[in-house]
Amino acid sequence: MNIDIKRVAKLARLRIEEEKLDKFEREMESIVAMVENLPELTDKAVGLDPSRPMGLREDKIRPSLKRGELLANAPQTQAGCVVVPKTVE
Amino acid sequence: MELYTKSATELGRMLRNRECSAVEITKASFSRIAGVDGKVQAFLTLNEQAALEKAAEVDQKLAAGEILSPLAGIPVGIKDNICTKGVKTTCASKMLHNFVPPYSATVIQKLENLDYTLVGKLNMDEFAMGSSTETSYFQKTANPHDLTRVPGGSSGGSAAAVAAGEVPLALGSDTGGSVRQPASHCGIVGLKPTYGSVSRYGLVAFASSLDQIGPMARTVEDVALLYGAICGQDVMDATSASREYPDFTKSLDGGVKGLRIGLPKEYYGEGVNSDVRDAVLQAVKALEAQGAQVVDVSLPSTPYALSAYYIISSAEASSNLARFDGVKYGYRTPEYKNLEELYERTRSEGFGDEVKRRIMLGTFVLSSGYYNAYYKRGKLLQQKTAEEFAASFNDCDLLVTPVTPTTAFKIGENISDPLKMYASDILSVTVNIAGLPGLSVPCGKDQGGLPIGMQLIGPKFSEETLLRTAYTYEKLIGGFDPIPTL
Numbered sequence: 001m002n003i004d005i006k007r008v009a010k011l012a013r014l015r016i017e018e019e020k021l022d023k024f025e026r027e028m029e030s031i032v033a034m035v036e037n038l039p040e041l042t043d044k045a046v047g048l049d050p051s052r053p054m055g056l057r058e059d060k061i062r063p064s065l066k067r068g069e070l071l072a073n074a075p076q077t078q079a080g081c082v083v084v085p086k087t088v089e
Numbered sequence: 090m091e092l093y094t095k096s097a098t099e100l101g102r103m104l105r106n107r108e109c110s111a112v113e114i115t116k117a118s119f120s121r122i123a124g125v126d127g128k129v130q131a132f133l134t135l136n137e138q139a140a141l142e143k144a145a146e147v148d149q150k151l152a153a154g155e156i157l158s159p160l161a162g163i164p165v166g167i168k169d170n171i172c173t174k175g176v177k178t179t180c181a182s183k184m185l186h187n188f189v190p191p192y193s194a195t196v197i198q199k200l201e202n203l204d205y206t207l208v209g210k211l212n213m214d215e216f217a218m219g220s221s222t223e224t225s226y227f228q229k230t231a232n233p234h235d236l237t238r239v240p241g242g243s244s245g246g247s248a249a250a251v252a253a254g255e256v257p258l259a260l261g262s263d264t265g266g267s268v269r270q271p272a273s274h275c276g277i278v279g280l281k282p283t284y285g286s287v288s289r290y291g292l293v294a295f296a297s298s299l300d301q302i303g304p305m306a307r308t309v310e311d312v313a314l315l316y317g318a319i320c321g322q323d324v325m326d327a328t329s330a331s332r333e334y335p336d337f338t339k340s341l342d343g344g345v346k347g348l349r350i351g352l353p354k355e356y357y358g359e360g361v362n363s364d365v366r367d368a369v370l371q372a373v374k375a376l377e378a379q380g381a382q383v384v385d386v387s388l389p390s391t392p393y394a395l396s397a398y399y400i401i402s403s404a405e406a407s408s409n410l411a412r413f414d415g416v417k418y419g420y421r422t423p424e425y426k427n428l429e430e431l432y433e434r435t436r437s438e439g440f441g442d443e444v445k446r447r448i449m450l451g452t453f454v455l456s457s458g459y460y461n462a463y464y465k466r467g468k469l470l471q472q473k474t475a476e477e478f479a480a481s482f483n484d485c486d487l488l489v490t491p492v493t494p495t496t497a498f499k500i501g502e503n504i505s506d507p508l509k510m511y512a513s514d515i516l517s518v519t520v521n522i523a524g525l526p527g528l529s530v531p532c533g534k535d536q537g538g539l540p541i542g543m544q545l546i547g548p549k550f551s552e553e554t555l556l557r558t559a560y561t562y563e564k565l566i567g568g569f570d571p572i573p574t575l
Contacts, residue, residue, distance in 0.1 A: 003453065012407060012452040013414070013429075014445055015437040024446070027507055031450055034508060035396040041469040054327040069191040075421035084416055085428045 001036075003028050092117035094572055097257040097311045098338075101159040104151065111144035111151070111162030115206055118164040122208075122255045125575045128236055130228045131250035133169050134177050134210040140164070143206045150204070159338075160318055161204035166250045166259040169210040170217055171302065172291040173197055176207065180293050181225035182215045184439035185419045194291020195326070196260060196302050196319040203318055208256050212246030215441045216410065217267055217295045219243050220513045223504050224443040231500070232275060234539055234573050238497040241271030247305050248275040254572040258315050259305045264295050265398050266493070266517025268303035269529035273492035273542025276531045276570055278312045278559065279305040281517075283549045284524035285330035288323030296405035297328075299398075299521040307569065309530070309560040313337035316552065332550065340553050341560040346380035348558065351485030355391035356516055361494045364535035369491045369543045372532040375565055376489075376558065386481040386488070390474045391519060397474070398518035399511060400454050400467035407451025413439065446507060475523040479548070487547040487554055491516055492529045496539035520546055528555040530562060531569045540570070 005025045009016050016024050067080060076083040092100070092114055103109050119137050126132055147162035167173060170180045172190035174197075179185045193201070200207075214224040222230045222245025230245045232238040233253040240249040244261025248271035251259050261268040263281035272279025280303045287302045294300060304315035317337045323329045350373060357366055377383055415421035415435030422434035440448070454463035481488065493513055503510045520527035528545040535541055545555045563569060 005449070008449045008453050008456070009445075011456060012445075012448045013411075013432045013436055014440070014448065015433045016445070020442075024442075024449070027446060028449060028453070030508055031399065031446070031511075032453070034511075035400050035454075035463065035467075038393050038396050038400075038463075038466040038470055041466065041473060055324075055331065056327055057324050065191050070417075072191070073188055073418035075415060075419075082416055085425060085431055087428050 001029065001032055003032060093121040093254045095257065096308045097163045097306065098159065098308070098314055100163055100257060101161070104162055105157065111147035111206070112141060114162055115140050115144040115164055118208055118256055125253050126255060128231060128575055129233055129249050129253045129255070130230045131211055131246040131253065131255060132166070132209045133179060133181065133212050133227055133246070136176055136207050136209045140206045140208055143204070147204050158203040159314055160200065162206060163258060164206045164208045164256045165200065166208050166211045166247060166256040167197070168213050168244050168247050168259070168261045170213060170262055170293040171197065171260060172293070173207060173210065176210065178210065178293070179227070180216045181213045181227055182440065182444070183226045183420055184413050186226070188419050190291070192291065195288035195323045197291065199319055211244070211250055211259060214243035214245070214443070216293070216406075216444050217243040217262055217264055218406070218443050218447050220266070220270060220510050221498070221503065222246060222271070223500065224441055226441060229500055232497045233575060234276060235497065237499055238539070239274065239500050241274035241493075241497060243267040244305065245271045248272050248277055248279065251275070251277050251305050251307060252572065253575060257306060258311060260315070260319070261303055261305050262292055263301055263303050263521065264299045264402060265521050266514045268305060269517050269527055269542070269544060270493045270513065272305055272529040274497040274540065276540030277305055277307050278309055278531070279303060279529045280312050280316055280552065281520060281527045282316060282320060282552060283526045285328050286320045286334070286550065286552070288321070288326040288329045290323055290325035294409040296402035297409065298405060299402055307572075309556055309563050310338060310341060313341060313556045335553060337553060337556055341557055343557050344379065345376050345558055345561045348381040348487070349485040350376060350381050350383050351386040351481055351488045352383060353386050353388045353391070353481065353488055353490060355388050356490035360512070360515070361491055362496070362535070365491045365495065365541050368533035368535070368541040369489065372543050372562060373489050376562060379561060379565065384485050386484055388474070388477045388481060388519070390470060390477055393470050394474055394519045394522055395511065395515050397467040397470040398514070398522055399450065400463050401471060401522070403447045403451035404455050404464050405451070407448045407455065410444070410448055415439070443507070471522045474519055478519070478523045478525060482548045487545050487551065487558060490544045490546065492542040492544040493517065496535045496537070496541060516544065525549060526552050526555055528559055530559045532562070
C-alpha cells in the first residue's frame with residue numbers, strides 16, 4: 001500500500017524533513033504490510049471487561065496542585081498564565 | 090560480601106538486626122554506581138543527597154525503636170517515565186528533558202510511605218518505545234554481561250542497574266514486554282503484573298490499555314516483595330482493580346507438586362534460537378522432576394498478535410502523545426510564527442524517529458477509511474487472543490515459554506531495521522494484549538555466555554502461582570548467577 005506520509009504527518013502535527021521522507025515512507029509501508037496479516041474476524045468487539053467495571057471517583061471538590069507549581073514547567077508564562085501565539089484573529 | 094551484592098530482603102533483615110545502617114546501604118549503592126555506571130550508563134539522574142538524608146532518617150527511626158517496613162532504607166531505581174515529585178522525569182526524550190513533576194506517581198507514594206530510598210532515574214527507550222534502550226535521547230545503556238550488547242528495552246536502564254549491582258530493586262513499565270525482555274537479556278527477574286493490579290497514575294502514558302508498572306530484582310523473593318508494595322486499587326486510576334492481595338513473600342515455598350504447566354507450541358517455533366528453546370525446556374524438566382505435570386497446549390492466534398499489538402499500542406500512543414505540544418510543559422521550539430507552527434516544530438524537534446514512526450502508524454490506522462481495516466481488526470484479534478489464553482487455562486495452571494526469541498543483540502545491530510526490532514517482542518506482546526501477568530525468570534546462558542529467560546504466564550491475578558513456581562526453580566538450581574564482573 002502507498003502511504004502519503006506528508007498527509008499522515010500533517011494529521012499528527014509532525015514535520016518530516018525532506019531528506020527523511022523516503023525513509024519514513026518505506027518504513028511505514030513495510031510496517032503497514034506487516035500488520036496487514038490480520039485475519040478477518042466477524043465477532044463483535046467487547047470494549048470493556050464486564051467482570052471488572054471501572055469505578056469513577058466521586059465528583060467532589062478536593063485539594064489540587066497549586067497554580068505556581070504547575071506553571072513552573074511551562075515554557076513561557078506571564079502573570080500566572082501560559083503564553084501562546086495568538087489563536088483567534 | 091559487599092553490601093551491593095545483597096538482595097533487598099537480605100539488606101532489610103541486616104538493617105533490622107543492626108548488622109549495617111541504612112546510610113551504609115545507600116553509600117554502597119552510590120559507590121557501586123560511581124564504580125560501574127560509566128560503563129553501564131543505566132542512570133539518567135542521581136538523587137544522592139536526598140537519598141542519604143532519607144537513609145539517615147531511617148537510621149534515626151530504627152534507633153528510636155520504630156518498626157520498619159521491609160523496604161525501609163532499601164535503594165530503588167525508578168524508570169524515567171514514572172513521575173517523582175521534584176526529581177526530573179524525562180521519558181528519555183528531548184520533549185521532557187526539563188520536566189520536573191509537581192506530583193509523584195501512586196507507586197512512588199506507596200514506596201515513600203514504606204520509607205524506601207530513591208537512588209535515581211533510569212534510562213529507557215524514548216517514551217518506552219523500543220526493545221533495546223537505544224532510542225533514548227540521552228545515552229545508550231550497555232548490558233552488564235557484555236558491554237557491546239543492548240540490555241533490552243524499553244526498561245533497559247532498570248534491568249542493567251539491577252544486574253550490575255547498582256541497586257537491588259528497580260521499577261520498570263511493560264506495554265509489550267518492556268519489563269520481561271530486558272530482565273531476560275540481563276539475567277534478572279521481572280514481573281509484568283495483571284492489567285489493573287498496579288495503579289498507572291503518574292506513569293507517563295504510552296498505550297493506556299496495555300501499560301503496567303512492574304518490579305525488577307535479582308531474586309524472586311525481592312520481586313514478590315516489591316510487587317506487594319506497589320499493587321492495589323487506586324482511586325486515581327479507574328482501571329485499577331478492586332481486590333485483596335496476599336503477602337506474596339509468604340507463599341513462595343509451596344512447591345510445584347501437581348502444578349500443570351502448559352507448553353504452547355506456537356512459542357517454540359522456527360524463529361526461536363535453539364539455545365533459548367533448550368534452556369527453557371530444561372527448566373521445565375527440572376520443575377517436572379519436582380512433581381509438576383507438563384501438558385501441550387495451542388494458542389493459534391499467536392502469529393497475529395504482533396500486528397494487533399503494534400496497531401493498538403500505536404493508535405493509543407498517537408492519542409496519548411498529542412499532549413506534547415510545547416504549551417504547558419516540556420520542550421518548546423524557539424522559532425514559530427503561529428500556533429500551528431509551534432505544535433509542528435515542537436513535536437518534530439522534540440520527538441525522536443521511533444516515536445514519530447509510532448505516532449504516524451497510530452494516526453494512520455485510526456484515520457478515516459482505515460479504521461475498520463486496521464484498528465477494529467486489531468481489537469477483534471485482541472479479544473480472540475484473550476479467549477484462547479482463557480481456554481488454555483482449563484488444561485493448565487500456567488504456561489512456560491521463552492521471553493524472547495534470542496539473547497541480547499549487539500548495540501546498533503537492529504536499530505536501522507524497525508521490523509527486526511519489533512520481532513523481538515513477538516513472544517511477550519500477547520501477555521499485554523490479554524491483560525495477563527507474565528514473569529521473566531533467568532534459566533541459564535547461551536553458548537556465548539549471555540543470559541536466557543523463561544516466561545511464566547498465568548490467568549489474571551495468578552501472580553502468587555507464578556512467583557511460587559519461579560521461587561521453586563530458583564531454589565532448585567541453587568540461586569541465579571552472581572553479578573557479573575565489570
